[in-house]
Amino acid sequence: xxxxxxxxxxxxxxxxxxxxxxxxxxxxxxxxxxxxxxxxxxxxxxxxxxxxxxxxxxxxxxxxxxxxxxxxxxxxxxxxxxxxxxxxxxxxxxxxxxxxxxxxxxxxxxxxxxxxxxxxxxxxxxxxxxxxxxxxxxxxxxxxxxxxxxxxxxxxxxxxxxxxxxxx
Amino acid sequence: xxxxxxxxxxxxxxxxxxxxxxxxxxxxxxxxxxxxxxxxxxxxxxxxxxxxxxxxxxxxxxxxxxxxxxxxxxxxxxxxxxxxxxxxxxxxxxxxxxxxxxxxxxxxxxxxxxxxxxxxxxxxxxxxxxxxxxxxxxxxxxxxxxxxxxxxxxxxxxxxxxxxxxxxxxxxxxxxxxxxxxxxxxxxxxxxxxxxxxxxxxxxxxxxxxxxxxxxxxxxxxxxxxxxxxxxxxxxxxxxxxxxxxxxxxxxxxxxxxxxxxxxxxxxxxxxxxxxxxxxxxxxxxxxxxxxxxxxxxxxxxxxxxxxxxxxxxxxxxxxxxxxxxxxx
Numbered sequence: 001x002x003x004x005x006x007x008x009x010x011x012x013x014x015x016x017x018x019x020x021x022x023x024x025x026x027x028x029x030x031x032x033x034x035x036x037x038x039x040x041x042x043x044x045x046x047x048x049x050x051x052x053x054x055x056x057x058x059x060x061x062x063x064x065x066x067x068x069x070x071x072x073x074x075x076x077x078x079x080x081x082x083x084x085x086x087x088x089x090x091x092x093x094x095x096x097x098x099x100x101x102x103x104x105x106x107x108x109x110x111x112x113x114x115x116x117x118x119x120x121x122x123x124x125x126x127x128x129x130x131x132x133x134x135x136x137x138x139x140x141x142x143x144x145x146x147x148x149x150x151x152x153x154x155x156x157x158x159x160x161x162x163x164x165x166x167x168x
Numbered sequence: 169x170x171x172x173x174x175x176x177x178x179x180x181x182x183x184x185x186x187x188x189x190x191x192x193x194x195x196x197x198x199x200x201x202x203x204x205x206x207x208x209x210x211x212x213x214x215x216x217x218x219x220x221x222x223x224x225x226x227x228x229x230x231x232x233x234x235x236x237x238x239x240x241x242x243x244x245x246x247x248x249x250x251x252x253x254x255x256x257x258x259x260x261x262x263x264x265x266x267x268x269x270x271x272x273x274x275x276x277x278x279x280x281x282x283x284x285x286x287x288x289x290x291x292x293x294x295x296x297x298x299x300x301x302x303x304x305x306x307x308x309x310x311x312x313x314x315x316x317x318x319x320x321x322x323x324x325x326x327x328x329x330x331x332x333x334x335x336x337x338x339x340x341x342x343x344x345x346x347x348x349x350x351x352x353x354x355x356x357x358x359x360x361x362x363x364x365x366x367x368x369x370x371x372x373x374x375x376x377x378x379x380x381x382x383x384x385x386x387x388x389x390x391x392x393x394x395x396x397x398x399x400x401x402x403x404x405x406x407x408x409x410x411x412x413x414x415x416x417x418x419x420x421x422x423x424x425x426x427x428x429x430x431x432x433x434x435x436x437x438x439x440x441x442x443x444x445x446x447x448x449x450x451x452x453x454x455x456x457x458x459x460x461x462x463x464x465x466x467x468x469x470x471x472x473x474x475x476x477x478x479x480x481x482x483x484x485x486x487x488x489x490x491x492x493x494x495x496x497x
Contacts, residue, residue: 058213060213061213061214061217061225061226061492062225062226066227066496067496070189070493070495070496070497071210071227071492071496073206075209075210075213076213077212077213077215077216079216107226108225110222111220111221111222111224111225112220112221112222113221
């Protein structure tokens with residue numbers, strides 16, 4: 001059944017922060033996956049009062065479909081402004097689907113060092129996994145058809161919101 | 169996936185595939201501004217890879233890149249090798265001068281043999297202008313256009329990755345091209361770097377490009393490339409934002425083109441006094457290797473306005489970008 005109403009993404013960010021809060025450790029750091037995960041990671045960093053720097057990751061150089069699709073046109077630099085060695089990292093993304101982006105992000109993080117652990121926080125888990133990956137923190141499990149797509153983006157005022165972007 | 173930024177109209181440009189995507193890099197001439205900007209943007213993402221613990225990304229894992237240098241080069245060959253290795257490719261350096269070519273094998277026979285060894289990409293430097301085009305045409309005729317070719321300098325014609333890394337350096341320090349005055353100084357006649365820089369600068373829309381040098385070292389009708397000709401270094405440097413010095417090859421000194429290295433330095437050597445004619449924040453570039461005391465004074469080469477060593481670092485990121493774009497198309 002198609003989704004009729006999309007939830008408030010800002011409220012979901014607040015909810016996600018509360019899911020994470022009990023498990024925060026002194027060495028917890030956030031790493032957002034471009035672009036949606038980067039926006040959410042910035043929100044979480046404020047809501048959780050972590051204060052420190054957050055990591056931003058673009059997995060284009062680690063994707064498994066480079067051979068078929070080539071380089072993604074809008075690459076952003078990865079920026080991990082802290083030593084990941086021994087840290088508890090929380091990887092943040094907007095939608096968890098096949099798990100391939102998460103796989104690529106984990107591989108990329110390990111090229112910076114050996115974290116103590118990596119957990120995954122997402123606003124939406126739409127199922128359809130092709131790899132043994134799951135989110136430890138998730139606020140929404142939408143049931144979507146293969147042709148249905150949801151995209152997170154900021155509106156003119158900078159508030160995060162969901163948009164339908166279905167395809168054939 | 170067809171990326172709009174990498175898709176160009178087809179007009180028999182041998183650098184493009186049937187979908188209009190960049191599949192070989194032979195020359196900057198004929199590439200639109202978006203193509204150049206796209207390469208520079210992607211290079212900026214690669215710059216960070218060289219600062220990591222593990223200086224590698226897996227994009228070209230399992231691919232074989234052959235460095236085919238029919239002409240000597242240290243910097244360009246090494247930076248191509250580093251770039252390919254940071255993309256996780258296997259790199260094979262052929263010492264062509266001492267191998268089969270010296271025994272009489274033709275260029276295209278060498279290519280056929282390397283294709284039979286499952287080459288995925290050739291990085292080619294050759295003294296003959298057009299040699300990489302010959303290879304691309306040959307690969308097309310044998311139905312192996314999936315093997316990519318990067319021109320690493322062909323004769324006097326082009327050195328597109330040097331042109332791109334020069335643009336990267338200019339954009340890094342000056343941000344915007346549109347208001348810039350750029351002086352290219354020296355032996356433009358024999359310089360493939362100058363040609364690639366001129367094509368790139370005019371494509372990216374700088375305000376003014378000046379070709380500065382003695383009459384004997386400027387190509388006839390160079391104005392047609394959209395540059396201003398200056399025979400005096402003073403005029404050429406006045407109020408400019410970027411100074412690109414070219415190497416004066418020693419062998420030119422023995423001929424009739426120039427009286428002597430000393431006299432050349434008197435007229436065209438970049439000294440601190442000469443550089444003072446440019447804008448105070450002008451940057452000084454040089455593709456290397458430098459001849460100190462011939463085209464450039466050591467006080468300038470080692471001075472605060474020189475960005476000659478950052479150019480080398482940018483060159484690795486730009487070559488990573490070029491190789492990964494080609495390999496993905």
